Amino acid sequence: MTKMKTASHDMAGLETAPTLYVENGGIRFAYRQLGPSTGTPLVLLQHFSGNIDAWDPAVVNALAVDRPVIAFDNTGVGRSTGQTPDNIAAMARDAVTFIDALGLPKVDLLGFSLGGCVAQQIAAEHGRLVRKLILVGTAPKGGEEHLLAVLQDAFSQTEAPDPRLPLFFTKSPASQSAGLAFLKRVKARTEDRDTDNGKAVTDPQAKALITWCATPDPDRALSRAISQPTLVVSGSHDTMLPADNAYTMFKAMSNAQLMLYPDSGHGALFQYHHLFVSHVQTFLEG
Template sequence: MTELDTTLETAPTRYIESRTIRFAYRRLGPAPGTPLVLLQHFSGNIDAWDPAVVNALAADRPVIAFDNAGVGRSSGQTPDNVEAMARDAVDFINALGLSEVDLLGFSLGGCVAQQIASEYGRLVRKLILVGTAPKGGEEHLLAVLQQAFSQTDVPDPRLPLFFTASDASQSSGLAFLKRTKVRKDDRDTDNGNAVTDPQAKALISWCATSDPDHGILRAIRQPVLVVSGSHDTMLPADNAYAMFKQLSNAQLALYPDSGHGALFQHHALFVNQVRAFLDARAMAA
């Protein structure tokens, strides 16, 4: 098995054209295997992923991090609804010529992953949903953002956004921030309100739209790993349990003393669980 000699910090940013969008992406890991496609959180781009997570997952499988429409160095306009974001992501996957992928969706990316798995089921083999919410779920996006950005004494708003106030969680948060800043050259771009405004509308609308029959979740027949932090203030852990109950073939993992960025705080545990989940033979739902 030939591995690509790259990490998230060193991999070149590549580009591929879909029908209407030029997508920026980085591909890591060996060529063989089912690719794991990463769907990023609200406001995040490729360089907002944690190298400790991405590099470890890419040790034994192809991993693809990309900017969806209008984000980072991808062209186009960022949609203000999850359904359009899902269509754009599927266009990207199709442009790469991939017939089957695994999806890891974090936060807003988890909403997009649910939409893809329910609407384009044959494209998705397995699904990992982290710090996210079902349609009609509970969100506190604007309140949490306001509180985080009001803390002018912190070095980065992601510390209060993603981590709890405990010393252990804050220490993990500082280590995470350090890892995300290792790459110095060819870093992704922050497109500001042109991304965050429509993304906020998409996430809030997704949670404000009731799905009384759980149609999205019940349409997902693939195996799913649901992960949440115990003290996620943006998209509370109750969402994870609600999804777990409605999904036909799901596992649930709740991480202690952790917030929205539980996968970054407990990165070793998260990677081990994801590897075991992706490598396990799928059981019939």
């Protein structure tokens, strides 16, 4: 097992921070670490098809002002080795393997979309590892998803400069403008960008997300197993993983807060990045 580098990355942003590597369990994980070297690290769990460079620097850099923030590629994603699993439980085990490789005894988790499913699994199974949990644009086990239909619709909009514009944002002028600004930010890094591994990642990830939502959990046992303080966030018009999921999780969890953002889709945290960061900071510091 290789230990995490101890050098501080206080001055680097997501656009300029070096891509680091750590090995554990036969996997070589790629990651970037931002912010101070002390405090409870915030580990980011990424959305379907996303890698490190799919995160919004406006969110990541602002969160890293006063805490360590770690963005990484789980198994098979981006520059991490291995084969991407086709189920949430295995993705969660791999993420814990990565966290263990860094020698971190306690972390906060921010899981977005597919990453939110992984974060729930980790929090339910590893109570001592996870201090606080942030779930954004995600679903509980047995929740509602429209992944394939929404993807098909987004990719059919050939006039869009990037499929993430219709995927993450509503059709309102304000949301579309925020979306274009987001796309500019995520493309700001020009050197040492992460890699897109195509269907080798998206096929098993799609199966994992669809299976997670198709697996009945009528008593919300997994949600009820999460006792950590949790912030649940959703966009009002999320077409992929609807906001009803957020309310379902909020009701089932014993220590959750719920935040819904107006006129926003799956990428609400990017559309309202200033507000989202403020809410997360208040939650983590509380």
